[in-house]
Amino acid sequence: MAESSLRDKKKEATRKALAEAAFGLAVERGVDGFVVEDIVTEAGYSRRTFANYFSCKEEAIANSLxxxxxxxxxxxxxxxxxxxxxxxxxxxxxxxxxxxxxxxxxxxxxxxxxxxxxxxxxxxxxxxxxxxxxxxxxxxxxxxxxxxxxxxxxxxxxxxxxxxxxxxxxxxxxxxxxxxxxxxxxxxxxxxxxxxxxxxxxx
Amino acid sequence: MAESSLRDKKKEATRKALAEAAFGLAVERGVDGFVVEDIVTEAGYSRRTFANYFSCKEEAIANSLxxxxxxxxxxxxxxxxxxxxxxxxxxxxxxxxxxxxxxxxxxxxxxxxxxxxxxxxxxxxxxxxxxxxxxxxxxxxxxxxxxxxxxxxxxxxxxxxxxxxxxxxxxxxxxxxxxxxxxxxxxxxxxxxxxxxxxxxxx
DNA sequence: GAGAAATATTGCCCTTTGTGCAATTTCGTG
DNA sequence: CACGAAATTGCACAAAGGGCAATATTTCTC
The missing domain is CATH 1.10.357 (Tetracycline Repressor; domain 2)
Incomplete structure (x- = not known):
């Protein structure tokens, strides 16, 4: 957070993109209405990358705050x-x-x-x-x-x-x-x- | 909790046994050092039954309070x-x-x-x-x-x-x-x- | 600016988890 | 004791979590 190199900006952007996609899906289909796979296809990342940022759906959704x-x-x-x-x-x-x-x-x-x-x-x-x-x-x-x-x-x-x-x-x-x-x-x-x-x- | 028929007592006993086993293993091996399977073999229940009481290891451990x-x-x-x-x-x-x-x-x-x-x-x-x-x-x-x-x-x-x-x-x-x-x-x-x-x- | 070092992203793979369903066992009541 | 209710279990399968190595991108150094 203190750092803000280009690399860190992108990292934050990734995190935010994933969290935002997760939140959107949650509102749209309900928390049980989608899987991590859906989040990453929407955000344009891989399932493995998602796991690098969040430990589960819920964490991503909450982090969208x-x-x-x-x-x-x-x-x-x-x-x-x-x-x-x-x-x-x-x-x-x-x-x-x-x-x-x-x-x-x-x-x-x-x-x-x-x-x-x-x-x-x-x-x-x-x-x-x-x-x-x-x-x-x-x-x-x-x-x-x-x-x-x-x-x-x-x-x-x-x-x-x-x-x-x-x-x-x-x-x-x-x-x-x-x-x-x-x-x-x-x-x-x-x-x-x-x-x-x-x-x-x-x- | 208000109820306490024999049936409910057993249910509470099961819950406590599972939670206690989970806590014991956590202290002994660390939270990452065991799996749900280990908990149920120790407590004498099935993996499926564990899922009826707790949604994950962490919940069981915390509930041992x-x-x-x-x-x-x-x-x-x-x-x-x-x-x-x-x-x-x-x-x-x-x-x-x-x-x-x-x-x-x-x-x-x-x-x-x-x-x-x-x-x-x-x-x-x-x-x-x-x-x-x-x-x-x-x-x-x-x-x-x-x-x-x-x-x-x-x-x-x-x-x-x-x-x-x-x-x-x-x-x-x-x-x-x-x-x-x-x-x-x-x-x-x-x-x-x-x-x-x-x-x-x-x- | 080019190459090297560092770090982010991804694919692969395999273990563990979560859960619906149906069968079975155990318990409570009349 | 027998019947209904509820707990436990087995099975099966989709999904999650994460180590490892390969690849891509950014940052650093000269």
Whole structure:
């Protein structure tokens, strides 16, 4: 990810092409309605190459979320000093990362997971990578301002509180061309309550 | 689980035997060091029967945690009125559920997951079932005292904050025969800070 | 820019897996 | 005890996973 030689670009392109083909087929025919062979013929690669990138269909489908696009170190974690608390930093990171297109796809992955529970594991796995990235970023940003486990707990609590949306589809009713999520959709309203609770504490 | 006819007991016994054999082989030879065939010969069942219970090796290994033993509805969620807040109820539930033996096994599953990342997904999946159970239990217990999403967020935050221990092994340095976890081990000390933060809120 | 080194893609092959179906065994109930 | 329900198993076959070696493409070095 840090590297971006021509070779690495092509590799990412391959990965994305395979993931995208897998996702498309999943929407079109259902997760059980196609085999790896179908994915690679659609994407123009060999079955053996697919195995070099993903361990199974589900992993490819989940990876089509492409959260890693937003995971460039040093990109998401620069904020003005007045915002400078770990929680608000994470909040901004999350609200920026979940663009409308991501949310729409997440929605589709959720409904696919209903028919095919195994997929769900891989979707949460993909989100877990985002969580790990956020964890590294924030503990690097704030260093020893807090004890090391504080970051783990904070990040864990934030993502843990967010994940339950996976249990239900939510509306993303916004114009197509919009790039960042807005106050008006369900997901963001849910974020409002989540972060309010996290600030206030639970009882 | 609510049922427990002789038939259901045997079914659970079969499941446990398979899971236990799978776990044993994983510790002994590593996750990649054996095949489903080995599991069933050890447990005395057929390959086909294994498939009736688990979808793959990893699922069986992770299920050897056997958290479901402690997931009897109406058992864990009865407390005296003075403790009667959702968070403290969950705290007691969690501290009760993670007995020493569970923690030891969890520790082993964590290190196995390091060599074989796919296993990790299934371990968190198993914990997720516990989370779901806790969610159902607590929202039933407190009904409409809180808005419905509050329970989701609370439970998610709690389990999310706990899961990061999966990233590192922890010491469970207690006598063998001890049944419940004690104040003296790392896991429980981690719990102390987790719940303190959740009560206080983050910033 | 040409050749060498590094890496990605592929084909081949074989073991393992997943699963529908039907037969068989085991269990629960009247 | 006998009948129905449900668990276990065998069989067969499509599909997946992955080691290995060959090939193609990119990057590096001079």
């Amino acid at each position: 492409g959260l890693d696009e937003y995971l460039q170190p040093g990109d998401q974690f620069e904020f003005s000093p007045q915002d400078h608390t770990p929680l608000s930093t994470i909040e901004i990171f999350i609200r920026r990362s979940f663009t409308i297109n991501k949310l729409k796809r997440l929605n589709q992955l959720i409904s696919l997971s209903r028919e095919h529970p195994a997929l769900r594991l891989y979707v949460t796995g993909a989100l877990k990578e985002m969580q790990d990235f956020a964890g590294r970023g924030i503990s690097k940003e704030y260093g020893s301002d807090y004890p090391p486990e504080y970051y783990h707990i904070l990040i864990g609590a934030v993502f843990g509180a967010i994940l339950p949306v996976l249990d239900e589809s939510f509306d993303v009713n916004l114009p197509e061309d919009e790039e960042q999520i807005e106050k008006s959709n369900e997901f963001n309203q849910y974020m409002d309550t989540v972060f309010a609770h996290l600030r206030k504490g639970f009882n | 056997g958290l479901d033993e402690y997931l009897q509805p109406g058992d864990q969620f009865e407390f005296s009125p003075q403790d009667h807040t959702p968070l403290s109820t969950i705290e007691i539930f969690i501290r009760r559920s993670f007995t020493i033996n569970k923690l030891k096994r969890l520790n082993q599953l964590i290190s196995l997951s390091r060599e074989h990342p796919a296993l990790r997904l299934y371990v968190t999946g198993a914990l997720k079932e516990m989370q779901d159970f806790a969610g159902r239990g607590i929202s039933k217990e407190y009904g409409s005292d809180y808005p419905p999403e509050y329970y989701h967020i609370l439970i998610g935050a709690v389990f999310g904050a706990i899961l990061p221990v999966l990233d590192e092994s922890f010491d469970v340095n207690l006598p063998e025969d001890e049944e419940q976890i004690e104040k003296s081990n790392e896991f429980n000390q981690y719990m102390d800070t987790v719940f303190a933060h959740l009560r206080k809120g983050f910033n």
